[in-house]
Amino acid sequence: DGGITQxxxxxxxxxxxxxxxxxxxxxxxxxxxxxxQDPGQGLRLxxxxxxxxxxxxxxxxxxxxxxxxxxxxxxxxVTSAQKNPTAFYLCASSLADxxxxxxxxxxxxTRLSIL
Amino acid sequence: xxSVTQMEGPVTLSEEAFxxxxxxxxxxxxxxxxxxxxxxxxxxQLLLKATxxxxxxxxxxxxxxxxxxxxxxxxxxxxVQVSDSAVYFCxxxxxxxxxxxxxxxxxxxxxxx
Numbered sequence: 001d002g003g004i005t006q007x008x009x010x011x012x013x014x015x016x017x018x019x020x021x022x023x024x025x026x027x028x029x030x031x032x033x034x035x036x037q038d039p040g041q042g043l044r045l046x047x048x049x050x051x052x053x054x055x056x057x058x059x060x061x062x063x064x065x066x067x068x069x070x071x072x073x074x075x076x077x078v079t080s081a082q083k084n085p086t087a088f089y090l091c092a093s094s095l096a097d098x099x100x101x102x103x104x105x106x107x108x109x110t111r112l113s114i115l
Numbered sequence: 116x117x118s119v120t121q122m123e124g125p126v127t128l129s130e131e132a133f134x135x136x137x138x139x140x141x142x143x144x145x146x147x148x149x150x151x152x153x154x155x156x157x158x159x160q161l162l163l164k165a166t167x168x169x170x171x172x173x174x175x176x177x178x179x180x181x182x183x184x185x186x187x188x189x190x191x192x193x194x195v196q197v198s199d200s201a202v203y204f205c206x207x208x209x210x211x212x213x214x215x216x217x218x219x220x221x222x223x224x225x226x227x228x
């Protein structure tokens with residue numbers, strides 16, 4: 001079955017440590033996205049990528065980094081510069097969309113907590 | 116900029132009650148509109164969408180109509196079930212904004228038997 005796989009489901013980070021969240025999709029989608037969700041709040045866009053080897057900052061990119069070396073993969077690194085990283089992180093993907101009406105498909109998320 | 120405003124929850128209903136979740140938006144271009152649903156501990160699932168004025172999206176008994184004149188996309192269901200308990204997000208997408216989704220804050224719905 002096609003879909004988006006995020007791993008791990010739960011992740012713990014020590015102070016000053018970088019951690020990387022994995023996102024893999026086998027939907028043959030061109031575009032991929034990372035969102036952060038805080039308790040009781042909506043989603044905020046961290047980074048997105050419309051094509052391999054290219055990505056753009058979203059609304060809250062500070063303290064995060066990404067890479068897009070393969071179409072299927074869009075890992076997110078939460079760096080030590082992100083002072084409040086505890087949140088639920090969601091990865092999404094969509095078809096290339098010249099008309100802006102393609103939906104995004106989401107993974108099941110990774111919950112990151114600070115030790 | 117683009118923004119989405121949803122009614123705050125939680126919304127608590129009895130089974131078989133009528134559900135309405137209000138959603139209004141502001142957009143710099145002509146948006147496509149979406150409703151997503153999030154069950155506890157999971158990611159978001161697309162519930163329905165509408166891409167132009169007066170379109171009605173529908174799925175699993177839920178409906179929403181794209182109202183350009185009132186910039187609204189209210190979600191409705193005639194008879195809710197306990198399994199409809201979830202958080203519902205309204206979202207818009209504008210082509211000129213790089214196909215990014217802008218989400219509302221979400222509305223938690225709790226359906227009691």
